[in-house]
Amino acid sequence: MNFTPLTTDANAQFDIIVVHICSLSWDDMDVAKMRNNPLFSRFDYVFTNFSSGASYSGPVALYYNTVTLHDGNRMPGANAKLTSLQSYPIRLQSLLGDVDKLIDLVAQSGRKAVIVFVPEHGAALRGEDNQIAGMREIPTPNIVHVPVGVKVVGLPAGTEHAGGAVTIDTPTSFLALAQLLSNLVASSPFLPGAQPLAQYATNLPQTRMVGENEATVMMTTPTGYVIHTPDGVWVPGGK
Numbered sequence: 001m002n003f004t005p006l007t008t009d010a011n012a013q014f015d016i017i018v019v020h021i022c023s024l025s026w027d028d029m030d031v032a033k034m035r036n037n038p039l040f041s042r043f044d045y046v047f048t049n050f051s052s053g054a055s056y057s058g059p060v061a062l063y064y065n066t067v068t069l070h071d072g073n074r075m076p077g078a079n080a081k082l083t084s085l086q087s088y089p090i091r092l093q094s095l096l097g098d099v100d101k102l103i104d105l106v107a108q109s110g111r112k113a114v115i116v117f118v119p120e121h122g123a124a125l126r127g128e129d130n131q132i133a134g135m136r137e138i139p140t141p142n143i144v145h146v147p148v149g150v151k152v153v154g155l156p157a158g159t160e161h162a163g164g165a166v167t168i169d170t171p172t173s174f175l176a177l178a179q180l181l182s183n184l185v186a187s188s189p190f191l192p193g194a195q196p197l198a199q200y201a202t203n204l205p206q207t208r209m210v211g212e213n214e215a216t217v218m219m220t221t222p223t224g225y226v227i228h229t230p231d232g233v234w235v236p237g238g239k
Contacts, residue, residue, distance in 0.1 A: 034096070103115060171207055
């Protein structure tokens with residue numbers, strides 16, 4: 001997707017910062033009791049029905065390691081005895097707090113930016129019928145249904161976050177996220193008289209929730225989902 005036209009107005013130009021998170025889904029946030037974390041109220045756009053498309057990592061980018069959520073990691077000090085599952089809520093709280101501070105740091109720098117918070121897959125904290133907690137061989141909805149948020153930083157006083165977050169609840173994936181960024185680039189929200197932020201998210205392309213891992217494919221249905229196994233057979237996956 002081409003992000004054009006680029007504005008020549010230096011006051012309307014902005015950075016795009018992608019915070020790519022490993023091992024975080026909406027279901028993981030429910031297990032950790034953090035679905036209502038304050039960070040998500042700061043975003044200008046929240047995708048509530050976003051599919052990561054995969055249950056394993058494939059990093060196309062340079063990663064900065066802050067707090068890792070990946071299964072198997074242990075904490076130092078007083079929490080060293082906790083299992084990875086037990087320490088996940090603590091690590092998640094720390095990570096979300098770090099992202100919250102990042103938004104503040106960018107704002108304090110005076111630079112205009114669009115910050116994109118997008119996990120690549122979930123942690124599978126909740127075990128399912130066909131796989132134990134922490135296993136992601138089958139890319140079920142609980143694993144590929146991830147929370148995505150976008151924050152516009154540096155808008156003029158009085159216009160930033162006006163009206164609260166725009167909730168995008170249609171089935172979406174990276175195509176919709178790319179289109180939203182393309183819309184923001186094509187008509188910078190920092191230009192004088194820019195359209196309301198909600199307008200940038202209208203008619204975003206929809207993508208049916210599909211997850212894939214090597215020879216295993218998951219597709220949602222009106223009543224749940226089905227799995228295409230490595231043997232070439234479609235089987236019911238659950239609700």
